[in-house]
Amino acid sequence: MKILTFAGSLRKDSLNKKLCGVVSEIVKKNNLAEIEFVDLQPLNIPVYDGDIEASTGIPAGVQQLAQKITEAQALIICTPEYNGSIPGILKNTIDWLSRLKPVSLAGKPALLLAASPGALGGVRSLWHSRQPFDVLGTQLYPEMMGVGKAHETITPEKTLNDAKLQANLERLVKDYITHAKKLV
Amino acid sequence: MKILTFAGSLRKDSLNKKLCGVVSEIVKKNNLAEIEFVDLQPLNIPVYDGDIEASTGIPAGVQQLAQKITEAQALIICTPEYNGSIPGILKNTIDWLSRLKPVSLAGKPALLLAASPGALGGVRSLWHSRQPFDVLGTQLYPEMMGVGKAHETITPEKTLNDAKLQANLERLVKDYITHAKKLV
Amino acid sequence: MKILTFAGSLRKDSLNKKLCGVVSEIVKKNNLAEIEFVDLQPLNIPVYDGDIEASTGIPAGVQQLAQKITEAQALIICTPEYNGSIPGILKNTIDWLSRLKPVSLAGKPALLLAASPGALGGVRSLWHSRQPFDVLGTQLYPEMMGVGKAHETITPEKTLNDAKLQANLERLVKDYITHAKKLV
Amino acid sequence: MKILTFAGSLRKDSLNKKLCGVVSEIVKKNNLAEIEFVDLQPLNIPVYDGDIEASTGIPAGVQQLAQKITEAQALIICTPEYNGSIPGILKNTIDWLSRLKPVSLAGKPALLLAASPGALGGVRSLWHSRQPFDVLGTQLYPEMMGVGKAHETITPEKTLNDAKLQANLERLVKDYITHAKKLV
Numbered sequence: 001m002k003i004l005t006f007a008g009s010l011r012k013d014s015l016n017k018k019l020c021g022v023v024s025e026i027v028k029k030n031n032l033a034e035i036e037f038v039d040l041q042p043l044n045i046p047v048y049d050g051d052i053e054a055s056t057g058i059p060a061g062v063q064q065l066a067q068k069i070t071e072a073q074a075l076i077i078c079t080p081e082y083n084g085s086i087p088g089i090l091k092n093t094i095d096w097l098s099r100l101k102p103v104s105l106a107g108k109p110a111l112l113l114a115a116s117p118g119a120l121g122g123v124r125s126l127w128h129s130r131q132p133f134d135v136l137g138t139q140l141y142p143e144m145m146g147v148g149k150a151h152e153t154i155t156p157e158k159t160l161n162d163a164k165l166q167a168n169l170e171r172l173v174k175d176y177i178t179h180a181k182k183l184v
Numbered sequence: 185m186k187i188l189t190f191a192g193s194l195r196k197d198s199l200n201k202k203l204c205g206v207v208s209e210i211v212k213k214n215n216l217a218e219i220e221f222v223d224l225q226p227l228n229i230p231v232y233d234g235d236i237e238a239s240t241g242i243p244a245g246v247q248q249l250a251q252k253i254t255e256a257q258a259l260i261i262c263t264p265e266y267n268g269s270i271p272g273i274l275k276n277t278i279d280w281l282s283r284l285k286p287v288s289l290a291g292k293p294a295l296l297l298a299a300s301p302g303a304l305g306g307v308r309s310l311w312h313s314r315q316p317f318d319v320l321g322t323q324l325y326p327e328m329m330g331v332g333k334a335h336e337t338i339t340p341e342k343t344l345n346d347a348k349l350q351a352n353l354e355r356l357v358k359d360y361i362t363h364a365k366k367l368v
Numbered sequence: 369m370k371i372l373t374f375a376g377s378l379r380k381d382s383l384n385k386k387l388c389g390v391v392s393e394i395v396k397k398n399n400l401a402e403i404e405f406v407d408l409q410p411l412n413i414p415v416y417d418g419d420i421e422a423s424t425g426i427p428a429g430v431q432q433l434a435q436k437i438t439e440a441q442a443l444i445i446c447t448p449e450y451n452g453s454i455p456g457i458l459k460n461t462i463d464w465l466s467r468l469k470p471v472s473l474a475g476k477p478a479l480l481l482a483a484s485p486g487a488l489g490g491v492r493s494l495w496h497s498r499q500p501f502d503v504l505g506t507q508l509y510p511e512m513m514g515v516g517k518a519h520e521t522i523t524p525e526k527t528l529n530d531a532k533l534q535a536n537l538e539r540l541v542k543d544y545i546t547h548a549k550k551l552v
Numbered sequence: 553m554k555i556l557t558f559a560g561s562l563r564k565d566s567l568n569k570k571l572c573g574v575v576s577e578i579v580k581k582n583n584l585a586e587i588e589f590v591d592l593q594p595l596n597i598p599v600y601d602g603d604i605e606a607s608t609g610i611p612a613g614v615q616q617l618a619q620k621i622t623e624a625q626a627l628i629i630c631t632p633e634y635n636g637s638i639p640g641i642l643k644n645t646i647d648w649l650s651r652l653k654p655v656s657l658a659g660k661p662a663l664l665l666a667a668s669p670g671a672l673g674g675v676r677s678l679w680h681s682r683q684p685f686d687v688l689g690t691q692l693y694p695e696m697m698g699v700g701k702a703h704e705t706i707t708p709e710k711t712l713n714d715a716k717l718q719a720n721l722e723r724l725v726k727d728y729i730t731h732a733k734k735l736v
Contacts, residue, residue, distance in 0.1 A: 011234035047231055047273055048266070050195035082232070084319035084679075085312070086269070088276025089231055095266045095273075120672055124319075124679065127499060127636075128269070128312060134498070134510045135268035135308075142502045182550050268495075304488055311452075311492065314686070315679065318694045326686045366734050379602035415599055415641055416634070418563035450600070450647045452687035453638070453680070457599055457647075460640025492687075496637070496680060503636035503676075 001033040001181060004072035006065075008079040008090030008129075010041040015115040015150040016078040018158075023076050023113065025158040026170050032177045035076075038068055040093060048095045062096040069097070069104035074180040075138075076111045076173070081118075081125030086132075094132050106137040109180035111173070114146040115154065121146025139183055141176045145169060185217040185365060188256035190249075192263040192274030192313075194225040199299040199334040200262040202342075207260050207297065209342040210354050216361045219260075222252055224277060232279045246280040253281070253288035258364040259322075260295045260357075265302075265309030270316075278316050290321035293364035295357070298330040299338065305330025323367055325360045329353060369401040369549060372440035374433075376447040376458030376497075378409040383483040383518040384446040386526075391444050391481065393526040394538050400545050403444075406436055408461060416463045430464040437465070437472035442548040443506075444479045444541075449486075449493030454500075462500050474505035477548035479541070482514040483522065489514025507551055509544045513537060553585040553733060556624035558617075560631040560642030560681075562593040567667040567702040568630040570710075575628050575665065577710040578722050584729045587628075590620055592645060600647045614648040621649070621656035626732040627690075628725075630665045633677030638684075646684050658689040661732035663725070666698040667706065673698025691735055693728045697721060 005023055007016035020037050027035040043061030046052065052059075069075065080087050097105055112129055114122030126144045133140050145168070147153055153160050160166040189207055191200035204221050211219040227245030230236065236243075253259065264271050281289055296313055298306030310328045317324050329352070331337055337344050344350040373391055375384035388405050395403040411429030414420065420427075437443065448455050465473055480497055482490030494512045501508050513536070515521055521528050528534040557575055559568035572589050579587040595613030598604065604611075621627065632639050649657055664681055666674030678696045685692050697720070699705055705712050712718040 009234075010231065011238075014234075041233070045231065047194065047229065047276060048271070049225070049273075050193075050198075054195075082275075082279045083282050083316040085316045086275065087232070088272050088274075088279045089233075090272075091266075091270065091275050092231060092272025095271060098267050120675055123672055123675055124315070127676065127679075128315060130498070130502070131308070131312060131495065132267040132269045137510045139510060142505045142507060179551075183547075304491055307488055307491055308495065311495075311683065314682070318682070321694045323694060326689045326691060363735075367731075377602075378599065379606075382602075409601070413599065415562065415597065415644060416639070417593070417641075418561075418566075422563075450643075451650050451684040453684045454643065455600070455647060456640050456642075456644025457601075458640075459634075459638065459643050460599060463634045463640045466635050492683070496683060499676065499680060500635040500637045 001073045001177065001184065002071065003027060003033050003035040003074045003076060004038060004068050005035060005076040006038045006040060008077065008087045010089060015117065015154060016080050018154045019078040019113055019115040019147060019150065021158045022154060022160060022169070023173060026173050030174070032174065038065065045093055045096055048092055053099060058096065058100055062100065065093070066097055066100045066104040069108065073184045074109045074177070076113065078113045078115060079122065079125050079129050081114060081116050081122035084124045085128040086125055090129065091132065098136055103136050105133060107139060109139045109141065109183050111141045111176045112144045115150035116146060116148055117151050119148050121148035141179060143172055145172055185257045185361065185368065186255065187211060187217050187219040187258045187260060188222060188252050189219060189260040189262070190222045190224060192261065192271045194273060199301065199338065200264050202338045203262040203297055203299040203331060203334065205342045206338060206344060206353070207357060210357050214358070216358065222249065229277055229280055232276055237283060242280065242284055246284065249277070250281055250284045250288040253292065257368045258293045258361070260297065262297045262299060263306065263309050263313050265298060265300050265306035268308045269312040270309055274313065275316065282320055287320050289317065291323060293323045293325065293367050295325045295360045296328045299334035300330060300332055301335050303332050305332035325363060327356055329356055369441045369545065369552065370439065371395060371401050371403040371442045371444060372406060372436050373403060373444040374406045374408055376445065376455045378457060383485065383522065384448050386522045387446040387481055387483040387515060387518065389526045390522060390528060390537070391541060394541050398542070400542065406433065413461055413464055416460055421467060426464065426468055430468065433461070434465055434468045434472040437476065441552045442477045442545070444481065446481045446483060447490065447493050447497050449482060449484050449490035452492045453496040454493055458497065459500065466504055471504050473501065475507060477507045477509065477551050479509045479544045480512045483518035484514060484516055485519050487516050489516035509547060511540055513540055553625045553729065553736065554623065555579060555585050555587040555626045555628060556590060556620050557587060557628040557630070558590045558592060560629065560639045562641060567669065567706060568632050570706045571630040571665055571667040571699060571702065573710045574706060574712060574721070575725060578725050582726070584726065590617065597645055597648055600644055605651060610648065610652055614652065617645070618649055618652045618656040621660065625736045626729070627660055627662040628665065629662060630667060631674065631677050631681050633666060633668050633674035636676045637680040638677055642681065643684065650688055655688050657685060659691060661691045661693065661735050663693045663728045664696045667702035668698060668700055669703050671700050673700035693731060695724055697724055
């Protein structure tokens, strides 16, 4: 199984890109699957504008991301929380992806995680992020996990510095992959 | 009272920009308040990236929009529905606005409306759009209205071609403005 | 495969109980699975009160429902919309079910449908109803369907009197059962 | 101004009833308003059933609560979180209240708070609880507050044993009452 992981954030030091790294380590160390990380920043996906789509088509970055999603059998998406909800960045990416038919996200198993500097771990973003994926037919795993105080919790060694949390994340990733394998 | 109205959509023929027009006509015709429409397209607001903010600051378009919001006493926002939720465009605009302190949206009375080509009138977008505004302290009016089949319903004369719907929108706009005047 | 279907409504002439009937016909006519309908009304599930639970335990009706859910391999739940959200009846039933461990709803594939006398077909209830099921680990199917003007649309012959809608419901039920069979 | 406060929980030792007590102390100590607490448990509100309503009418407990809401100028509602959402108890109470016209909750200013034994303070319940109130036209205050680990945080002296949290709750209650006074 090939998994694609990406973060709903663009900046270089994104906590959610780092969480993708923690997850990738878990997948590799336990030989659970192949896993590839894709950084949205160099894809240069613009703000959606129907007139741009009509005149110059779907941007190359959107097409590249859709291609990678199509080639993967499962997704692990790490999302920040901006203003108590899904970041505009992530929603805008979903909006563009939905314009390429067949929609790459349709029917794809996906796990949602969040990293946040706050105490609540991005829980409001996780729940709001489910809806557009559900609408597009993505097979979201019911369980999710938000990593709070992520600037302190995620280590440079790509682990969580709380043994219980790390064990729980490992358990969740394993459960999810077992589940996803039933669906592909 | 000065009202600012804008749409969460960029394209020239946006149904939601047209709905802003219908609302503006109602406000003017009934001498309810001053009302100004601002088009987000020429503001060129980029996708949020913390590194851009750190290196070059808040984009000029965001600052202009924040200034207009600050100068208004009330807002009327018309939002499309993309993939069953708030459009990335609108959420991205909110995310940028939240970076300019004091936050222009905080404490501001606002009415949410939606126009959609579908039968449900953007109801899922309306409900998801409330959350980030609530988080920022915007005083959202409880009642909302979604205009379905908006490509047929909105006329070039800036009315809704369904007398009952038009009357209901007029009633809602009047109720909202009466309410907003209590809060300023 | 054995499917259990129930409605989040108690009254005898419930539109959602009738929608369970439409779905049961589809399942039977196409030999898709076994299907059993359970009426929540005679189960007499009281409003949740932790003191009742502590003194007299989980009510018999909750235990009977949990037993039926456990014995089924998949669920089809039809929910009304009350005040723009999940009915208290359905949420209260879920709350009681969550007290019996292991939780019968955990890991169970489920399809959510709604019937409503209004034009929007219970869409706000469908989306709010997902969250408690997701929290309990129910494997909700991403696609849902709301039947609007259900008092006119559902016939005494247990069909929808709109051929396109009936065909779409049949397609959805078939797709869901194909999916659920992968998960059991 | 007369404020009514109640909790979406029935059991005697409810953390949310205790949070109503903390809030009542703040209101009284600072002479902000009159405040009355109403316990939902003795009101004996049954699970909503349209057939019961048709045969025996709105239960007396619902009528009593509606009367108290009507007589108050503002509400402070403390809600638990059950299964990541609004408790069935609270939603069922709202559903019954919506059957008595004019709806007592319509236009009424209200503040939502939550107490929870968990770390997240009931944040998912707070956000889900807004929707039915919004639908009924309740004027919900945008800011909310969830008290996590409430079994440890709420003291028998009706305070929060975290000075910063207590100060923040006092500030929120004061801000809310100032706001509500503008609306009545």
